[in-house]
Amino acid sequence: MVFENPKIKELLGKTRVLWALGHAQSVLAWDSETYMPRQGVVDRSMALAELAALQQRLLLREEVVKLVEELVDEEDLNDYEKGVVRVLNRRIRIMKALPPKLVMEMAKTTEEARPYWKEARDKNKFELFQPYLDKIIDLSRQAAEYIGYEEHPYDAALDYYEEGLRKRRVEEMFKYLEPRIRRILEKVLSEGRYPQTHELETVEYRKTDMERVNITILQNLGYPFDRGRLDVSAHPFTIGIGLDDVRITTRYEGKDFKRTLYSTIHEFGHALYDLQIDKALRATPIANGASLGIHESQSRFWENIVGRSRAFVEALYPILKDNLDFISGYSVEDLYYYFNTVKPSLIRVEADEVTYNLHILLRFKLEVKMIEGEYKATDVAEIWNEEMERLLGIRPKTYSEGVLQDIHWSMGSIGYFPTYTIGNLVSAQIYHYITKELEDFHGSISSMNFDVIREYLREKIHKWGATYPPAELLRRSFGEPMNPKYFIEYLEAKYLA
Amino acid sequence: MVFENPKIKELLGKTRVLWALGHAQSVLAWDSETYMPRQGVVDRSMALAELAALQQRLLLREEVVKLVEELVDEEDLNDYEKGVVRVLNRRIRIMKALPPKLVMEMAKTTEEARPYWKEARDKNKFELFQPYLDKIIDLSRQAAEYIGYEEHPYDAALDYYEEGLRKRRVEEMFKYLEPRIRRILEKVLSEGRYPQTHELETVEYRKTDMERVNITILQNLGYPFDRGRLDVSAHPFTIGIGLDDVRITTRYEGKDFKRTLYSTIHEFGHALYDLQIDKALRATPIANGASLGIHESQSRFWENIVGRSRAFVEALYPILKDNLDFISGYSVEDLYYYFNTVKPSLIRVEADEVTYNLHILLRFKLEVKMIEGEYKATDVAEIWNEEMERLLGIRPKTYSEGVLQDIHWSMGSIGYFPTYTIGNLVSAQIYHYITKELEDFHGSISSMNFDVIREYLREKIHKWGATYPPAELLRRSFGEPMNPKYFIEYLEAKYLA
Numbered sequence: 001m002v003f004e005n006p007k008i009k010e011l012l013g014k015t016r017v018l019w020a021l022g023h024a025q026s027v028l029a030w031d032s033e034t035y036m037p038r039q040g041v042v043d044r045s046m047a048l049a050e051l052a053a054l055q056q057r058l059l060l061r062e063e064v065v066k067l068v069e070e071l072v073d074e075e076d077l078n079d080y081e082k083g084v085v086r087v088l089n090r091r092i093r094i095m096k097a098l099p100p101k102l103v104m105e106m107a108k109t110t111e112e113a114r115p116y117w118k119e120a121r122d123k124n125k126f127e128l129f130q131p132y133l134d135k136i137i138d139l140s141r142q143a144a145e146y147i148g149y150e151e152h153p154y155d156a157a158l159d160y161y162e163e164g165l166r167k168r169r170v171e172e173m174f175k176y177l178e179p180r181i182r183r184i185l186e187k188v189l190s191e192g193r194y195p196q197t198h199e200l201e202t203v204e205y206r207k208t209d210m211e212r213v214n215i216t217i218l219q220n221l222g223y224p225f226d227r228g229r230l231d232v233s234a235h236p237f238t239i240g241i242g243l244d245d246v247r248i249t250t251r252y253e254g255k256d257f258k259r260t261l262y263s264t265i266h267e268f269g270h271a272l273y274d275l276q277i278d279k280a281l282r283a284t285p286i287a288n289g290a291s292l293g294i295h296e297s298q299s300r301f302w303e304n305i306v307g308r309s310r311a312f313v314e315a316l317y318p319i320l321k322d323n324l325d326f327i328s329g330y331s332v333e334d335l336y337y338y339f340n341t342v343k344p345s346l347i348r349v350e351a352d353e354v355t356y357n358l359h360i361l362l363r364f365k366l367e368v369k370m371i372e373g374e375y376k377a378t379d380v381a382e383i384w385n386e387e388m389e390r391l392l393g394i395r396p397k398t399y400s401e402g403v404l405q406d407i408h409w410s411m412g413s414i415g416y417f418p419t420y421t422i423g424n425l426v427s428a429q430i431y432h433y434i435t436k437e438l439e440d441f442h443g444s445i446s447s448m449n450f451d452v453i454r455e456y457l458r459e460k461i462h463k464w465g466a467t468y469p470p471a472e473l474l475r476r477s478f479g480e481p482m483n484p485k486y487f488i489e490y491l492e493a494k495y496l497a
Numbered sequence: 498m499v500f501e502n503p504k505i506k507e508l509l510g511k512t513r514v515l516w517a518l519g520h521a522q523s524v525l526a527w528d529s530e531t532y533m534p535r536q537g538v539v540d541r542s543m544a545l546a547e548l549a550a551l552q553q554r555l556l557l558r559e560e561v562v563k564l565v566e567e568l569v570d571e572e573d574l575n576d577y578e579k580g581v582v583r584v585l586n587r588r589i590r591i592m593k594a595l596p597p598k599l600v601m602e603m604a605k606t607t608e609e610a611r612p613y614w615k616e617a618r619d620k621n622k623f624e625l626f627q628p629y630l631d632k633i634i635d636l637s638r639q640a641a642e643y644i645g646y647e648e649h650p651y652d653a654a655l656d657y658y659e660e661g662l663r664k665r666r667v668e669e670m671f672k673y674l675e676p677r678i679r680r681i682l683e684k685v686l687s688e689g690r691y692p693q694t695h696e697l698e699t700v701e702y703r704k705t706d707m708e709r710v711n712i713t714i715l716q717n718l719g720y721p722f723d724r725g726r727l728d729v730s731a732h733p734f735t736i737g738i739g740l741d742d743v744r745i746t747t748r749y750e751g752k753d754f755k756r757t758l759y760s761t762i763h764e765f766g767h768a769l770y771d772l773q774i775d776k777a778l779r780a781t782p783i784a785n786g787a788s789l790g791i792h793e794s795q796s797r798f799w800e801n802i803v804g805r806s807r808a809f810v811e812a813l814y815p816i817l818k819d820n821l822d823f824i825s826g827y828s829v830e831d832l833y834y835y836f837n838t839v840k841p842s843l844i845r846v847e848a849d850e851v852t853y854n855l856h857i858l859l860r861f862k863l864e865v866k867m868i869e870g871e872y873k874a875t876d877v878a879e880i881w882n883e884e885m886e887r888l889l890g891i892r893p894k895t896y897s898e899g900v901l902q903d904i905h906w907s908m909g910s911i912g913y914f915p916t917y918t919i920g921n922l923v924s925a926q927i928y929h930y931i932t933k934e935l936e937d938f939h940g941s942i943s944s945m946n947f948d949v950i951r952e953y954l955r956e957k958i959h960k961w962g963a964t965y966p967p968a969e970l971l972r973r974s975f976g977e978p979m980n981p982k983y984f985i986e987y988l989e990a991k992y993l994a
Contacts, residue, residue, distance in 0.1 A: 022545030043739025242540025
């Protein structure tokens with residue numbers, strides 16, 4: 001048995017209703033983005049607000065808080081049990097620290113800010129969003145003070161999204177990464193082997209054909225359609241509704257088929273994580289991923305390390321040829337380079353493997369300075385453009401393709417962006433170990449037989465759920481904490497070899 | 498303002514979370530029947546059980562119960578406010594009356610019984626289901642004792658599904674209906690104008706064609722697709738997720754297209770009810786229909802009274818001809834009789850307008866005798882067959898097409914069936930008044946312009962939600978309680994004229 005301690009069992013009994021509410025909220029979220037009729041949004045918003053408040057009340061029940069407090073000091077717990085206590089204690093600590101007034105003001109501000117951000121982006125008018133950004137930064141700073149931190153208020157923001165992550169660590173990481181990435185980028189651009197654009201980017205496809213491709217690839221990757229679905233939404237996402245119900249979405253833009261293809265593979269990576277969590281953890285507070293960064297490492301591993309590898313492109317080729325008539329005019333080599341263009345570009349979500357983390361570096365720097373109060377919102381629009389020029393040699397002509405491109409700040413998600421880089425780094429770290437520990441990693445990809453790779457990830461990462469915090473999970477599985485050198489090694493091997 | 502009393506406002510504030518939970522439960526129910534991946538059922542069942550228990554706890558909070566108790570005697574309330582108090586008081590009264598142990602035992606028994614009922618039906622082995630039926634009847638009888646009743650324990654079972662309905666009233670109703678329906682049936686059968694079968698029953702259709710027909714008809718009826726959806730499920734249903742999100746489902750069997758057609762129109766009738774509830778009632782305990790019977794009156798009104806009328810079939814004809822190639826071989830007359838076959842048959846859900854209520858009479862009689870303890874489950878299988886022979890002149894050859902055909906008993910729904918007949922009777926009563934009060938009822942149908950009909954139903958029934966109990970709603974809207982004579986008048990006018 002995974003859970004044996006009687007107090008833990010009592011705690012799990014009392015908190016199962018939180019899991020059930022989370023289950024319901026996930027289905028509502030999925031429905032809102034996929035099938036909900038347009039006007040359903042009025043009832044839906046009201047219901048979600050009520051359920052969020054209810055969940056908070058249920059978590060902070062005295063009987064729950066007291067049990068958790070008693071269990072924090074209990075030594076006779078196994079790792080799963082400790083995980084349950086750690087996760088609940090963390091949530092309680094944050095929720096208790098934040099005054100309800102602040103939480104409500106943040107909710108109200110971001111609710112109001114969202115449409116202004118959209119309008120600002122659509123009309124290229126930063127001044128529409130700017131006052132909200134100042135407000136959101138101010139509230140985030142206040143939240144950091146309430147939650148507490150050791151060294152820097154941005155630590156509290158980071159820790160909220162990635163347990164244990166600190167500003168100092170992210171700075172070290174980027175100090176290591178920045179010069180190396182820029183050097184690699186320069187070489188790639190000067191050598192010209194990896195192109196900056198590809199004519200396939202303009203070729204149109206039929207949605208039904210591409211749907212068939214995505215489904216076929218998911219089947220080959222091992223996505224169980226009796227435990228999930230592929231739907232369409234404006235922004236692709238994965239949602240874990242239960243350990244046997246993990247759904248993904250994609251979108252079809254009608255051309256440049258690699259976009260829907262790699263977005264689908266990316267979401268598969270997220271989904272596989274949740275699908276391989278130990279069933280014994282079902283309906284508990286640790287029946288989910290260890291952190292956003294570890295989750296992103298899984299999506300990036302499948303999207304980039306597996307999906308953009310030469311072996312995968314070779315194995316993929318017949319499937320593409322069978323379903324997309326225009327493929328016959330291209331070779332495996334053509335496709336490999338189409339899937340692996342490298343180009344300094346303005347938009348983060350379109351960035352390639354080499355440049356992506358520089359986009360995150362930019363955001364991280366600005367967030368830190370804003371939280372410190374050194375930059376105001378009025379400053380960041382121009383600083384953004386200057387920094388882009390410094391990092392990537394290109395300057396946004398509009399704020400829409402600069403500071404206004406991401407939704408995150410309008411949602412109050414300060415401290416979120418670095419988790420994307422964590423994901424990239426960890427995916428390369430896993431690549432390092434999997435090629436060392438699995439006999440024929442690339443052979444498995446070539447034969448589209450992913451059993452051993454799925455199994456490896458299951459044992460090293462997935463099955464544990466949130467039993468361990470991210471850093472401990474990595475140490476336990478690979479004998480060392482996160483190390484950015486593997487990412488640079490990966491880029492060098494792939495792009496400079 | 499609809500809600501002005503400060504205590505009512507306080508009560509609505511405290512119970513909005515119940516509405517939100519109901520909203521979530523509805524989405525989960527919809528999802529379970531439409532898109533949920535097969536293996537999602539494990540997490541789903543657990544979550545639904547938790548949420549049901551949570552809803553009960555939230556309803557029975559002392560602060561809520563106390564407020565309701567105070568408001569029951571409050572005289573200075575408007576009708577909407579009284580409705581809120583009545584509905585909550587009723588729910589609290591029933592939930593408080595039933596011992597948790599009994600509720601759990603009923604849940605456990607029906608959970609276990611369902612697969613045995615299915616197997617019994619599939620294998621024609623009544624003995625597999627029989628012990629569960631005895632248990633379910635015993636528990637229902639116990640529930641009736643706890644809930645209380647004035648005259649007969651079956652009153653409690655009836656009232657649970659149809660507020661205010663009593664066994665004595667149902668008996669009177671059937672005493673009036675039975676001889677008249679049987680007389681009409683005999684005449685229809687002997688005259689032979691309405692056929693018993695039709696060759697179109699065997700003609701196959703393409704699903705995509707029929708989908709187009711259903712959508713076109715829903716659009717013509719005035720179903721707003723930005724406030725609802727049409728999906729596919731094993732058993733068609735309507736679900737009110739919110740006042741602006743009311744979804745329906747249908748199924749496509751591949752032949753006998755009237756089945757999916759009239760099932761879709763039936764569900765439209767249910768949906769229109771919820772869609773036309775006054776928006777001021779949103780997120781309150783009265784933001785739903787007055788009762789199962791009144792709800793069924795709306796579905797039956799559109800399915801039978803509108804949908805199977807000559808005017809509707811004429812107006813429908815061009816749509817069918819445009820989308821189903823085989824229609825060109827048939828006239829409007831042919832279709833009218835195909836849609837209106839009359840035949841004593843064994844299966845309730847396939848029964849026509851004339852015979853349908855006799856199926857309900859049979860079930861009602863058996864339920865009463867079982868609740869009284871006069872019949873045991875072992876008796877009813879044979880009594881069912883004898884009674885079918887007496888009522889309709891046909892005898893089931895198997896229990897599967899007799900006592901085992903309905904899911905209701907296996908779900909513990911004793912007292913539910915009569916609401917179907919209520920629906921039929923009320924639909925005919927509305928027909929009586931609408932033709933008197935609307936200038937050109939049949940002309941509206943012929944021109945497929947249903948605005949005035951929808952508006953009439955909105956004013957008389959829909960907009961009130963559950964403000965009034967069913968009987969009072971009818972009295973207020975039509976000046977008299979439910980009267981079965983209109984149903985007989987309707988049948989006579991249609992089938993014997």
